[in-house]
Amino acid sequence: xxxxxxETDALVRFVGVQKSYDGHTLAVRDLNLDxxxxxxxxxxxxxxxxxxxxxxMLAGFERPTRGEILLAGRxxxxxxxxxxxxGMVFQNYALFPHMSVAENVAFPLSVRRVARAEAxxxxxRALATVRxxxxxxxxxxxxxxxxxxRVALARALVFEPALVLxxxxxxxxxxxxxxxxxxxxxxxxEQLGLTVVYVTHDQSEALTMSxxxxxxxxxxxxxxxxxxxxxxxxxTPFVAGFIGENNLLPGRCETVEGAGATIRLQDGTMLHxxxxxxxxxxxxxVVAIRPEAIRLAETGDNVCRALVRSVIYLGxxxxxxxDVANGATLTVKVxxxxxxxxxxxQALAWSAVDCLAFAADASTDATLNEEWNA
Amino acid sequence: MGRSVALPGAASVxxxxxxxxxxxxxxxxxxxxxxxxxxxxPLLLLLLFxxxxxxxSLLGRAIYDPTMADxxxxxxxxxxxxxDGVPPDPxxxxxxxxxxxxxxxxxxxxxxxxxxxxxxxxxxxxxxxGRFLQPGQPATRESMTGADPxxxxxxxxxxxxxxxxxxTTTYLLAAIDLRWLPxxxxxxxPEGEAIYRAVFVRTFLVAAAVTIATLILGFPLAWMLANxxxxxxxxxxxxxxxxxxxxxxxxxxAWTVLLQxxxxxxxxxxxxxxxxxRFDLMxxxxxxxxxxxxxxxxxTLLPIYSAMRTLQPSQMRAAYSLGARPFTAFxxxxxxxxxxxVAAGALLTFILCLGYFIxxxxxxxxxxxxISNFISNYINVELNWQMAAALSFILLALxxxxxxxxxKLLGVDRLKLV
Numbered sequence: 001x002x003x004x005x006x007e008t009d010a011l012v013r014f015v016g017v018q019k020s021y022d023g024h025t026l027a028v029r030d031l032n033l034d035x036x037x038x039x040x041x042x043x044x045x046x047x048x049x050x051x052x053x054x055x056x057m058l059a060g061f062e063r064p065t066r067g068e069i070l071l072a073g074r075x076x077x078x079x080x081x082x083x084x085x086x087g088m089v090f091q092n093y094a095l096f097p098h099m100s101v102a103e104n105v106a107f108p109l110s111v112r113r114v115a116r117a118e119a120x121x122x123x124x125r126a127l128a129t130v131r132x133x134x135x136x137x138x139x140x141x142x143x144x145x146x147x148x149x150r151v152a153l154a155r156a157l158v159f160e161p162a163l164v165l166x167x168x169x170x171x172x173x174x175x176x177x178x179x180x181x182x183x184x185x186x187x188x189x190e191q192l193g194l195t196v197v198y199v200t201h202d203q204s205e206a207l208t209m210s211x212x213x214x215x216x217x218x219x220x221x222x223x224x225x226x227x228x229x230x231x232x233x234x235x236t237p238f239v240a241g242f243i244g245e246n247n248l249l250p251g252r253c254e255t256v257e258g259a260g261a262t263i264r265l266q267d268g269t270m271l272h273x274x275x276x277x278x279x280x281x282x283x284x285x286v287v288a289i290r291p292e293a294i295r296l297a298e299t300g301d302n303v304c305r306a307l308v309r310s311v312i313y314l315g316x317x318x319x320x321x322x323d324v325a326n327g328a329t330l331t332v333k334v335x336x337x338x339x340x341x342x343x344x345x346q347a348l349a350w351s352a353v354d355c356l357a358f359a360a361d362a363s364t365d366a367t368l369n370e371e372w373n374a
Numbered sequence: 375m376g377r378s379v380a381l382p383g384a385a386s387v388x389x390x391x392x393x394x395x396x397x398x399x400x401x402x403x404x405x406x407x408x409x410x411x412x413x414x415x416p417l418l419l420l421l422l423f424x425x426x427x428x429x430x431s432l433l434g435r436a437i438y439d440p441t442m443a444d445x446x447x448x449x450x451x452x453x454x455x456x457x458d459g460v461p462p463d464p465x466x467x468x469x470x471x472x473x474x475x476x477x478x479x480x481x482x483x484x485x486x487x488x489x490x491x492x493x494x495x496x497x498x499x500x501x502x503x504g505r506f507l508q509p510g511q512p513a514t515r516e517s518m519t520g521a522d523p524x525x526x527x528x529x530x531x532x533x534x535x536x537x538x539x540x541x542t543t544t545y546l547l548a549a550i551d552l553r554w555l556p557x558x559x560x561x562x563x564p565e566g567e568a569i570y571r572a573v574f575v576r577t578f579l580v581a582a583a584v585t586i587a588t589l590i591l592g593f594p595l596a597w598m599l600a601n602x603x604x605x606x607x608x609x610x611x612x613x614x615x616x617x618x619x620x621x622x623x624x625x626x627x628a629w630t631v632l633l634q635x636x637x638x639x640x641x642x643x644x645x646x647x648x649x650x651x652r653f654d655l656m657x658x659x660x661x662x663x664x665x666x667x668x669x670x671x672x673x674t675l676l677p678i679y680s681a682m683r684t685l686q687p688s689q690m691r692a693a694y695s696l697g698a699r700p701f702t703a704f705x706x707x708x709x710x711x712x713x714x715x716v717a718a719g720a721l722l723t724f725i726l727c728l729g730y731f732i733x734x735x736x737x738x739x740x741x742x743x744x745i746s747n748f749i750s751n752y753i754n755v756e757l758n759w760q761m762a763a764a765l766s767f768i769l770l771a772l773x774x775x776x777x778x779x780x781x782k783l784l785g786v787d788r789l790k791l792v
Contacts, residue, residue, distance in 0.1 A: 061691055081694040082703075094692035098710045107706070108696035159697065 010034040010070075011163060011195050012058065017067035019053050027053045029219040031067070035163075035197055040189050042198045044206040045216030046242070051199045054216075055165055058197065060084050072162065082111075087156030089166040093148045095140035101151050102127070102136035108159040126158040127151075129188065146177045153185070157192065166198045170205065182208050203243050207231065215239050235276060237358045240288040247294075247330050249287045253279050253357065263287055263357050267325055272301045272352035277359060284360040291319070291333035293354035296340060300349030306330060308340050322348065433770070436545050436763035441488045442537040445481045446472040450538040459528050463514045466525070469534075470503075470513030477504045491758055492544060493533035494567070499524040532556050545764035550574075570748070570765065574772070577744040580663060580734075581727035585720050587667040588674035592719065596675050600682035611679070614672050622669060626733045629665040630656060633737065657739035665737045666730060673726060674719035681715025721780050725773055745769055 012035035019028040028050040035041050043051035056062040058069060060081030068075045076084060087108075095104050105126050109119040127133050130150035140148055149169060156164055166185075170178045186209050189196050200206055206213045207227040214224045215238075223230060223239045234240035241248055251265040253275070261275040263285055273287055297303075306322035309329075313336070320332040320340055332348060340346050443450055448468035456465050476482040486500035499522055506521045507513060519526035536544055536554065547553055547560065551568040555561045562568065595614075599607045617625060632638045633655040640652045655661035689711065693703035731746040738744075745765060752762035 059691075059695055061694075081691070082697050082699055084695075085697070086695060088692065088695040090688045090692060092686060092688055094686065094688040096689065096692075096707055096711075107693075107698070111696065111698045111702055111706075155696065165695075 009037045011037045011072060012197070013070040014054070014058075015068050015070065017054075017057065017064045017069060019050075019057060019062065020065045026065075026219050028057075028064075031221065033214060033221060033224070035195065037195055038193055039211045040186070040194075040196045040198065040209060042200060042206040042210040042213045043216055044200060044203060044213050044242075046201055049216035050219040051201075051216045052167060055167055055197065055199050058163075059086055059088055059165055085159075085161050085163075087159065087161035087164040089149075089152045089156045089164070089169045091168040091171050093140070093152040093169075095148055095151055095155070097140055099140075100136065101132065101138050101140065101143070104140065104151060105136075105155045105158050108155065112159060122158055126154040129157070129192075130154045130184075145173050146181060149173065149181060150184075153188070157188070157194070162195065164194050164196045166196065168200055169198075170200075170202075178205070179208075185209065207243070213243075215242065217242075233276075234288070234356070237286040237288060237360070240356065240358070245291050245331065245333075246288045247291065247328075249289075249328050250360065251285055251287055251357075253281050253283045253285050255281055260352055261357055265328075267327070269304060269325065271355060273355040273357040274353055275357045279357055279359050285357045286360045288356045288358065289330070289350055289354060291331045292317075294330065294332045294348050294350045296332070296334060296346055297349040298347045301352040302355060303347055303349045305345055306348050307345055308342050310342050311340060320346075322346065324348075432759075432763050433767050434763070435759050436549075436767045437541055437543060439488065439537075439542055439545075439760050440540050441481075441484050442534075443540045445476045445485045446534075446538055448472050449534065453535060453538065460515070460526055460531055466513050466515045466518050470507050470518070473500070473503055474507055474509055487757070488760075489533060489537055491548075491761060492537055493529060496524075496530070496533065499530075528556065545760045546767065548761065549764040549768045570745075570768075573743070573745050573748055574768070576742075577728055577746075577769075578772075580659070580666070580730075580742075580744060581724050583663050584666045584670055584727045585674070585724045587663065588670050588723050589716070589720060591667070592671055592675040592678060593716070596678040596682055599679055600685075614675060617668070618672055623732055625669060626665060626736050629661070629668070629733075629737055633661045633664070656737065657742075659738065659742050662734055662738040662742050665733050666727060669733065670723040670726065674723045677715045677719040677722065678712060679715075681712040681718075685711050717780060721777065725777070728769065728773055 012033075014031045014033040017028060017031040018026055020026050031050075031054060033054075043054055045051045053062060057064050058071075060076065060079060063077060068077050070076070071079075071084065071086075096107065099107070102123055105123045106119050109122060114122070123136070124133065127136060130153055132147060132150055132154065135143065135147065135151075140151060143151065152169070169185075170181050173181060182205055185196075188194065189209075198206075198209065207230075210227055212224060212226055213230055214221045215230065216222070217236075217238050223235045230239060230243050234243060237248060240246045249265055251263040251271070254262045254264050254270070256275060256279060259274060261273050261279060263271045263273050265271065265287075271287060273285075275285075279285055304324055306324045309321045309323055312319040312321070316336070317333050318336050318339075320334065322330045322332055324330055330348065334340070446469065449465060449472050452465040452468040453461060456462060473482065473485070476485050482500065482504045486497040489500055490497035502522055503518070503525070511517075515526070524530055536542060544554060548563070549570055551563050551571045552560055553563050599610055599614075602610065630637075634640070635652050635654060635656065637656070639655060643649050644652065653660075655664070685708070689707055690703055693707040694700075698706065728744075729746050730744055731750060734742055734744045734747055746769075749762045749765050749769075752758045752765070
């Protein structure tokens with residue numbers, strides 16, 4: 001893999017990194033990824049997609065089978081974790097139960113032989129940053145999950161590491177606390193100018209917090225970009241299905257004209273769609289339509305009739321589960337208010353721009369099956 | 375996961391002043407408590423009758439000995455009025471009567487034996503008195519001391535005065551090489567008779583040596599087992615447990631085969647040219663400690679293994695990522711968290727070693743006998759249960775004190791078993 005000379009401000013570079021545990025299968029296939037200074041990069045993917053392996057290689061707990069990792073321009077393959085100067089927050093917090101909160105936070109300073117008075121100051125400041133000044137004497141076991149999480153954060157930040165890694169740090173918290181902590185971590189990131197690599201399988205978490213998201217699938221980064229790009233312009237059906245909600249329908253491409261294509265669904269319905277990547281006439285495709293792109297209307301690029309099976313009221317919007325003629329199900333997100341009732345037939349319309357057509361392959365079939373079996 | 379002590383919302387609940395609520399809560403819980411008590415009832419009864427009661431009654435013998443008081447009631451009564459030292463005639467008359475009565479109902483030997491444990495060599499004098507005293511002849515001080523000068527010595531009467539007391543601290547003192555002096559104070563027993571302190575010290579030193587040896591061997595093994603994949607470690611644990619299922623007697627006997635002068639171990643050392651001489655391992659302290667270490671290894675290892683197994687691997691990773699070098703991470707993160715397991719294993723082995731009996735008896739030499747061997751000797755050979763009880767009492771007291779110290783220092787009570 002040629003190392004490209006780059007003028008960008010990359011703090012971390014993965015160059016052709018592969019990782020195999022058993023010598024047969026690759027947990028990480030061929031990773032080329034830059035983490036820029038000061039950015040919040042999220043590694044997003046389902047379990048087993050290689051994101052945690054990537055993080056562990058960066059932290060130094062695993063060694064790449066091939067390729068190398070550069071930290072601030074230096075290869076770190078032979079650098080043990082304790083010399084990498086990387087702060088890490090673990091999924092189960094990994095606080096030391098036999099030390100008080102203050103001792104936990106002081107740990108990285110004391111192993112670096114920071115003078116006692118200065119260490120005390122920095123511990124105090126770090127605990128103040130996560131608003132836990134009053135809890136220094138407690139044991140981690142006496143704190144709630146959210147408080148333990150904040151202690152782990154303070155401990156990973158107190159020695160001012162060049163890079164902070166977080167491995168599903170909010171996984172054990174309940175929904176409300178998780179959303180609160182997402183914002184808190186995001187604010188810390190901005191306030192302290194941290195570089196953060198964050199691992200999660202929760203796509204809404206990734207969208208909320210990140211500057212850029214790398215979507216992992218089967219040991220590969222299938223798409224890398226800012227959250228809005230991933231949401232509005234997914235490059236593969238997997239990303240389309242994994243980020244946000246999408247209606248995925250299998251079909252076959254009939255014609256391609258410039259930025260438009262016509263797709264024939266299995267029952268013969270013709271759709272106007274926007275092809276993504278190379279889609280040739282005659283090829284099998286997967287069509288993706290966001291639930292909020294579908295309107296209850298008689299006119300549009302695509303119009304079809306559907307039976308409203310159920311209406312789910314969700315406060316700020318309502319969700320219609322509709323059966324279309326070919327046996328597929330479409331989810332439609334509409335503003336609340338009278339519009340549809342269960343049991344009636346409705347006309348659904350959406351524009352060709354919101355209707356993406358991807359070339360189908362074996363992995364998209366798997367994605368479709370997952371969708372339908374879920 | 376973390377336990378939270380403060381219940382959210384608990385503070386906002388207004389205290390209820392209704393007294394019937396507390397009563398209702400109490401009533402509701404009573405049924406459960408009763409069921410629990412019924413379920414453990416049989417166990418409690420078993421413990422009471424097969425453990426607490428026998429131990430209490432045996433230990434009681436250390437301070438309660440009615441043999442002489444029961445057999446020599448007249449002497450005991452007469453001595454009340456007598457001055458210190460050798461008493462006047464009426465006491466001799468009462469003693470003669472008592473001894474003759476004891477001879478009649480065959481308890482003279484018991485009296486002789488009891489007095490002997492208070493005053494060495496007293497046995498033969500008592501038995502001789504049983505022969506020279508004749509019924510119907512009132513004995514006097516002169517007649518008895520004339521027949522056997524033993525009865526005219528102040529030491530003899532000092533021992534008898536002590537012996538006719540039902541409750542006595544003489545045995546407990548003897549168990550730590552102390553005795554009552556004629557002037558009422560407490561002093562050392564004569565040089566040649568002092569043995570028990572040395573035996574207690576030896577017992578504790580051997581127990582400590584075995585504990586340290588099992589820790590040195592067991593800690594790395596436990597670490598390896600805890601860090602292997604589950605399937606493999608499960609199989610290896612079986613190998614550790616295998617000796618557990620063999621009788622301790624059989625294993626000790628096997629060690630005698632290995633440790634003999636012309637046994638396997640010496641053959642091996644010779645063959646490897648480690649030494650040109652054969653070592654004396656059988657009937658030595660070294661051989662005994664080797665055999666005890668082998669038997670005790672699983673006891674030390676398993677609690678340590680359990681503590682290591684429950685420690686999450688992310689703990690060490692966290693320590694590394696925070697900048698701790700491997701040794702620092704081990705010392706400040708790993709060791710403190712497995713310490714309760716280490717303490718529990720060491721304590722278990724140490725306390726079990728204090729009571730070791732078979733291995734010292736079979737593998738150790740005469741100078742390696744531990745306190746249990748002495749207790750056993752008193753019970754089975756010398757039939758001096760008072761002395762056995764006194765030694766047991768001291769051993770139990772020392773063990774409990776040690777346990778208390780251990781728990782305080784190392785926190786065995788913090789050990790969570792998986």
